Amino acid sequence: QVHLVESGGGLVQAGGALRLSCAASSAIFSINAMGWYRQAPGKQRELVARITTRGRTNYADSMKVRFTISIDNAKNTVYLQMNSLKPEDTAVYYCHSGGLSDSYWGQGTQVTVSS
Numbered sequence: 001q002v003h004l005v006e007s008g009g010g011l012v013q014a015g016g017a018l019r020l021s022c023a024a025s026s027a028i029f030s031i032n033a034m035g036w037y038r039q040a041p042g043k044q045r046e047l048v049a050r051i052t053t054r055g056r057t058n059y060a061d062s063m064k065v066r067f068t069i070s071i072d073n074a075k076n077t078v079y080l081q082m083n084s085l086k087p088e089d090t091a092v093y094y095c096h097s098g099g100l101s102d103s104y105w106g107q108g109t110q111v112t113v114s115s
Helices: none
Strands: 004-007 010-013 018-024 033-039 046-051 057-059 067-072 077-082 091-098 103-105 109-114
Touching (some): 004 091, 018 033, 018 109, 033 067, 046 067, 057 067
Parallel strands (some): 010 109
Antiparallel strands (some): 004 018, 018 077, 033 046, 067 077, 091 103, 091 109
């Protein structure tokens, strides 16, 4: 089983930046696509960013440019750099790993952006 552990969430002022980290318990990145999702109170979980095993990235339109997903294969860690944060970015952010036969989720990390 693959464990995903998020970190880096917290409270930040609007306009600020955070970098979320997702550490995997094994070298899964060559097998599975990795992604970040978020869920705000009263809303559905939504895609933030995704990166495939070939390095192709995909972002939700509202997050493109401001957010960047990247991977450090040596550290088995995927990152989400979040810039120019807005109060509407407040949510629990989840790391995800998905392949043809497996799907894993982290426990989530809270991001709160104050106005």
